[in-house]
Amino acid sequence: MKPRLHVLWNETYCKRCLLCVEVCPVQVLSLERNEITEKEGCIRCYQCERYCPDIAIEVMDEKGKE
Numbered sequence: 001m002k003p004r005l006h007v008l009w010n011e012t013y014c015k016r017c018l019l020c021v022e023v024c025p026v027q028v029l030s031l032e033r034n035e036i037t038e039k040e041g042c043i044r045c046y047q048c049e050r051y052c053p054d055i056a057i058e059v060m061d062e063k064g065k066e
């Protein structure tokens with residue numbers, strides 16, 4: 001799992017469906033050079049984790065843990 005600012009992303013499980021990018025209410029996720037990237041502004045709503053069909057993205061808590 002590759003750490004981002006608030007989420008962990010699994011490049012092997014991810015099939016680049018972009019559902020997480022679409023459901024994020026603050027639009028901090030994007031696909032850059034074939035990797036899901038995250039910019040500042042995540043509100044930890046867990047929508048990306050909930051909607052990912054491949055368990056490829058997990059939101060970390062305030063301490064940086066899953």
Ligand code: SF4
Nearest residue numbers: 024042043045046048
């Ligand atoms: S937890 Fe919510 S705000 Fe943060 S990246 Fe996922 S969908 Fe976006």
Ligand code: SF4
Nearest residue numbers: 014015017018020052
């Ligand atoms: S929803 Fe899951 S599988 Fe789809 S792009 Fe996001 S992390 Fe990858």
